[in-house]
Amino acid sequence: MKSILILDGHPDPDERHLGHALSAAYQQGALAAGHEATLVRIADLEFPVLRKPSDFSKEPTPNVLQPARDALLAADHLVLVYPLWLGTLPAYTKAFLEQLLHYDTAFERAADDRWPKGKMRGKSARVVVTMGMPALAYTLWYRAHSLKNLKRNILGFAGFKPVRSTLFGMVEQAGEARVSKWLKKMEALGRDAA
Structure with missing residues (x-):
């Protein structure tokens, strides 16, 4: 059994957004498998x-983010779900990560106060990104630049390893059958805590 923190990173509370459904599906799969799964919207x-x-x-x-911080520190696995906006995280989602991964939360200060060490060692992560473009175009043409930055320079630097990713493209054109397939995939990832 793992302790999992799921961050639903869509900044709009409207329930019709795919990211909310994907986050909930992951949590359902994790809970069904006996994992502890906390969802933060x-x-x-x-x-x-x-x-x-x-x-x-x-x-x-x-103070409002203390429960999320505590869940992060207790978690074995982090899941971040967000929509790609202007090629990267929505600004509010990035602002949340900046608050959640405060220096003293995510890093150990070096004795000389120079190069910090990540405190998240021993924890894994999965980043799930939804986008309007084809996922293959984002990966090949744009080289998944913002995802690479998030995986290496933020999560990896804080100590998360491995950091895996799942991309869902062309979300505005996706029909019911495709969305259902995606939700089942997220449930399966939740069951496996992967």
Whole structure:
């Protein structure tokens, strides 16, 4: 049994967004398999945006995000689901990650205060991205640049390993059968805690 934190990163609370359904499907699969699975919907949270480097390195995690922070620290596996907007994470989703992965939460300060070590070692992650373009075009033409950045420079730097990804493309054109297939895939990933 694993402890899993699922971050539903769509910033719009409207239930019709695919990301909400994918996040819920993953949680259902995980719970059915006996895992502990906490789902945090970023759209339901109000929190301040970091504006200065000192806010990241010295300010505590806002009180409203303490439950998500505690779930992250307790989790064996992190799942982040978000839509691709302007080639990357929505701004509010990135702002959430900046608050959640505060310096003292995600990193150990080096004695000389230079190069920090990630505290998330021993934890795995999966990033799920929905997009309007074909997933293959994002991967080949755009080289999945924002996903690579998130996997290597944020999650990997904090210590998550391995960091796997799942891409769902052409979501606006997807019919009921295709969406149903995607939801079943997410349930299966949840059961496997992968």
